[in-house]
Amino acid sequence: MTDNYLFFFGRYQRPFLYTLQTAHGQWAVREGLIIQLIDEAGSSYWGEIAPIPWFGSESLEEAIEFCTSLGNTVSWPMEIPEQLPATQFAFSAAIPYGYEPLEPVMEDVNWSFLLPANEKVLEAWQRPWELGHRTFKWKIGVAEIAEELEIFNRLLTALPKGAKLRLDANAGLSYEDACTWLSSLPLGAIEFLEQPVASLTEMLRLAERFEIPLAVDELASNLGRLQNCYEQGWRGIYVIKPSIAGSLEGLSAFIQERQLDVVLSSSLESSIGQTAILRWAAEQKVIDRSAGLATSNWFA
Numbered sequence: 001m002t003d004n005y006l007f008f009f010g011r012y013q014r015p016f017l018y019t020l021q022t023a024h025g026q027w028a029v030r031e032g033l034i035i036q037l038i039d040e041a042g043s044s045y046w047g048e049i050a051p052i053p054w055f056g057s058e059s060l061e062e063a064i065e066f067c068t069s070l071g072n073t074v075s076w077p078m079e080i081p082e083q084l085p086a087t088q089f090a091f092s093a094a095i096p097y098g099y100e101p102l103e104p105v106m107e108d109v110n111w112s113f114l115l116p117a118n119e120k121v122l123e124a125w126q127r128p129w130e131l132g133h134r135t136f137k138w139k140i141g142v143a144e145i146a147e148e149l150e151i152f153n154r155l156l157t158a159l160p161k162g163a164k165l166r167l168d169a170n171a172g173l174s175y176e177d178a179c180t181w182l183s184s185l186p187l188g189a190i191e192f193l194e195q196p197v198a199s200l201t202e203m204l205r206l207a208e209r210f211e212i213p214l215a216v217d218e219l220a221s222n223l224g225r226l227q228n229c230y231e232q233g234w235r236g237i238y239v240i241k242p243s244i245a246g247s248l249e250g251l252s253a254f255i256q257e258r259q260l261d262v263v264l265s266s267s268l269e270s271s272i273g274q275t276a277i278l279r280w281a282a283e284q285k286v287i288d289r290s291a292g293l294a295t296s297n298w299f300a
């Protein structure tokens with residue numbers, strides 16, 4: 001059954017408090033679109049298009065072009081091209097999960113806290129620790145490996161018992177550097193290392209060679225890529241950014257049928273996108289590990 005909705009969209013820009021440094025470069029402002037669908041009874045459903053083009057999603061301009069082409073009314077369900085996964089997410093989430101009020105469901109979610117790169121990390125965990133955060137994530141592959149290993153060891157010593165640490169290289173390490181990291185890490189020191197290298201073949205080789213749990217992220221950034229990892233034999237952890245992964249229905253089915261070990265991750269979307277993701281995750285029971293979504297502290 002299709003229903004007709006009035007359709008509006010608007011562009012937003014949110015500057016980060018700190019410029020985000022990742023192995024992909026610097027990121028200072030989150031830009032995206034908020035969509036609104038209004039049904040015949042006058043109820044509103046909200047969605048968010050939060051693209052990350054270097055992660056395999058469409059660009060903001062492509063999303064705007066598509067939304068503009070729709071005009072002022074849409075019928076849902078409708079076809080959205082596969083090359084627009086962030087747009088597919090926004091529409092697939094709006095009606096089932098974008099109803100008001102848009103307050104994220106917090107119960108049962110342990111947030112993971114994104115720490116800043118470099119030496120700032122040594123102090124940056126303290127405040128969130130006091131606020132009750134126990135899972136932290138730190139980006140590596142940003143500076144020289146020797147320097148990062150040194151900071152990492154100081155961080156390990158500083159973190160209280162009970163803290164969980166995840167490392168994320170954003171596919172930025174060479175195979176050799178990945179091996180250096182993995183052989184330097186004491187077993188049990190981290191929860192997992194996220195996407196040390198770019199190639200799936202090398203990820204599979206690392207998983208065979210080292211016991212430290214590994215996660216694919218960039219390689220699994222949308223449903224097609226996720227399927228490919230699975231088919232090529234990846235049985236480690238999958239980091240999933242629902243905001244850019246395509247339609248939520250397809251994603252739920254794939255995760256559940258194969259019982260994947262999943263970590264939900266933020267695309268640094270606003271509370272509109274987060275609310276939808278958390279409502280979806282709670283309904284579909286896809287969260288076992290802490291969700292990597294505690295990022296509102298990154299915005300003014």
Ligand SMILES: [Mg+2]
Nearest residue numbers: 168170194217
């Ligand atoms: Mg990652």
